[in-house]
Amino acid sequence: MALTALRAMVRKDLQLFFSDRKAVIMSFAAPILIASFFGSVFSSAGNGAAAGIPIMIANQDNGVISQSIVAAIRADKTLGVTLTTPDSAREAVRQGKVTVSVLIPRGFGDAAGLAFFNGQNKPELNLLYDPSHTAELGMVRGMLMGHVIEAVIKAARPDAPPMTAPFTVKEEPGMADPNAGYNAYAHSFAGMGIQFLLFAAIDLGIGILLERQRGLWKRLRSAPLSKGALLGGKAVSGMLITLLTLLVSFTFAIVVFKVRIAGSVPGFLMVAAATALMASNFGLLIAALGRTPGATRGVSILATLMMVMLGGAWIPTFFFPSWLQKATVVVPTRWAIDGIDAMTWRGIGFSGAVLPTAVLVGFAALFGGIAVWQFRWEES
């Protein structure tokens, strides 16, 4: 009988979920839209060098060396160069239109040529930079260094062959799968998928509170069912709905943004299922600790946003300071996102899913245990 009741509870909750078409569309469309946005932003950030760092050069030196430096910089594909006056160059940085402006003073080339060989009276190359782009400043500084030295040597020894680095570099992603690489879409869909999965869990918890408020819980309690069966039914339907939310998002990411599950598909599904179980028990916890639906929703959304922020859903945890990276292991979403990252762009095999799954199941047990303990069973 308990199985029939469980099936009835799950079917009813799925019917209620799908009966609100606007909510269903929002449940699936919102994470896809936001994840696509974040994926696009972080993809662009990763490909910033290829797109060309925007810089301005104000060359006040008409010497051969300076002309050669400017020509080399302009030929560099990693930089998007505009020639201008010193005032315009300063203004462009101030307004954030370019990342760096290079001011080459009069006589710079000749002075640099002399200083290169005698090490004295080094001329000053003025770099104006946008403080919000310090990483690009370092890149531009390194490139300028190379182009200036090359131009000075070429001017001193015109017959010498072009200077090249005395070594070559082999670069490859340090991933289990050598063809894998960081995929901003994979990460953003993991993050946003989990955020909206938790929002679905909030709806589950609020739904229970509304059922209580509307007297429906009385019908459930008057049936010959155990407390475990009642909460278990809610947990199963919550898990199915939240899992569906996550899987629909990821299917979109796979089809549209070519996100690959480079690790293990069973591992991915295992982490996703454990995440959904954790989320649905989080929903039960909300129902157990909440009093009124309105007040509970506000607190739950705040708690969820904290969890997804600290879990690295918005910004990958590798951007976090090291102390925060260590501290956030107590946040379940961190394990969910790391687990999905491991199965997608990191390309780690099934073994990489075991620990995140175990930790997520542990969080699910903790949330579920507190929910059963704190749930108000008595109906007045």
Place this chain on the structure above:
Amino acid sequence: MLQVKNLRKTYGDIVAVDGVSLSLAPGQLLGLLGPNGAGKTTTVSMIAGLVTPDGGEVMVGGAPLVGDTNPLKRKIGLVPQDLALYDELCPTDNLRFFGGLYGMHGNALAVAIKNVLELVGLADRARDAVKNFSGGMKRRLNLAAGLLHDPDILLLDEPTVGVDPQSRNAIFENLELLKSRGKALLYTTHYMEEVERMADRVVVIDHGKVIADNTLAGLLASVPPKPGEKPSLEAVFLTLTGRSLRD
């Protein structure tokens, strides 16, 4: 069919129900009357298993009703005061869910749904969303949900609140039919005329205690009417419970 013995329930210092006893036979409708806060709903909640009594016991068919999963709970049907329905679903889906809670499924469930919808006059609206129903239709569906698993005892907690006379009359006819089929009905209400029309026996409780338990005729005889007044249950009720306002 149903025996309630010395039921007691307290909430902190407040004694909600204080030694309530009553009994209900098959084919009988027992009217449970009391002012607001008298302990009617708490009593019904304890019988239905929603609230654990601090003392006393509920017996169904001579056996104690204890525990969440006790099969005897199948013998009880609850019609709560709230419209305990899913507005987003149709009556069929509502009833399919409530039947599932009692282990009903398949053809047996389909037949039971058809029968109760016909009984309450909603067979032609079986697939319409409940949110589009009138208050009276919802009340009738609320009754159908309590009857679906064919319980021997029906607990009705103010089942006619806020309904139009037509739906109210339809509910009365349903209850009279159920009585004739041998169902035992426990009926709480504030409407004296409902009890006068249908009750075989009346229990009045106040401040958590039973202050009267008699047939309607017996109750009317126990309090003589004032000169020039016809005997009425309302006059008896006010005499027993006083005229002071209750929260």
